[in-house]
Amino acid sequence: MRPMLLALVALLAMALPAKATSRRDPWSVLGLKPGMRMVIVDLDGGTHEGRYVDSPAKALVFDSTDGRAEMDVSYIAVVRAARSSAVLETVFATWGNLSRLPAKSHVRVSMLRGGTVEGQFDKVSEQALVLIDAGKAVTLPRTDILRVALVTKGVEEAVFLLPRD
DSSP: OHHHHHHHHHHHHHHHHHHHHHHHOGGGGGOOOTTOEEEEEETTSOEEEEEEEEOOTTEEEEEETTEEEEEEGGGEEEEEEOSSSSSOEEEEEOGGGGGGSOTTOEEEEEETTSOEEEEEEEEEOSSEEEEEETTEEEEEEGGGEEEEEEEETTEEEEEEEOOOO
């Protein structure tokens, strides 16, 4: 009995740090898979097309017609990818793009320490996101947010991912 209990504790100890790490790895929530077709729009408005390879913590690696390329997350404005079909969907956009959301858009916010908050988009500033939930304004500090997803008919369409220093 005791060896089995120790084995279970060891297994849990290995699983828990991995889960905590993946929650802090912002790229892990995008569902990108190697070989997935994608288009990256940089902060200067340039577009880069290719196939997803990897996403180290502060970069995105992809194969383009010019060869393998790596782009720093701080230079990325939007990532569109073909996740479940040939149609490209926005899977990443920067905090600054949140201001383009129409008022009352349904959004799902994943918090850095776990959990989600859903509501209608009200406004955004450099410091916080304000949602309307059950008729009340809910202010979420930017530093507590991992990602924000625009939700249409229950499906996440666009993800606004926050790069971490």
